[in-house]
Amino acid sequence: MAKTFEKERKRIAKKKGGKIEALHANSRNAKRLHTAVIRDDRLKALAAARKKQDKPLIRRTRFFLEAARENELKPLDEAAVQAKILEFVGQHNEEYEEIKKTRRAGRPPSTREDLLKMAIEALETEHKNGFCKPNLITMTA
Known part of the structure; x- marks a missing residue:
């Protein structure tokens, strides 16, 4: 489960004095839980979008890191760097x-x-x- 939902569930359970068996559909506590679920879903969607946006940068970094490892982490000369850039493109x-x-x-x-x-x-x-x-x-x- 997501963090916000779990925190709200624990707060409500503590206030009620134990397990949450049933909540009235329109009660304040039910609305708090519903809001927490919506917030968690929104945060998951934002994190997924951020991850998708960062993928090309990670791919580029990984490519040039592998190129540096092939050269035993020694600096590449300008011609080698240009060749790797053209290979990536x-x-x-x-x-x-x-x-x-x-x-x-x-x-x-x-x-x-x-x-x-x-x-x-x-x-x-x-x-x-x-x-x-x-x-x-x-x-x-």
Whole structure:
């Protein structure tokens, strides 16, 4: 169970003097429990969204960490770093070309093909424009 719900359940049980057998549907305690459940669900949804948003950053970090481990944690020279960046940017190209070749003529692209194309375009624009988004406040000041 989630934290808020458990805390509210314990508070109500302590106030009632033991187990909560039954609560009236419209009682204050039932409303408190209901509010706690809603809050826990909302927090779970926010955590899942945050985790989903962080996945590309984690994937990128893992890729370059593996590259550093392959080099025995020694600093990479500039050419090696550029090669690894280009490898990361082009990581979906092979699969995209394979899916594109297997598609019959005249058929629309599959969902997977569309997703790969969007991922490739996003990585290429990020490589062209840079990873960090410029802060507009500091640029105008």
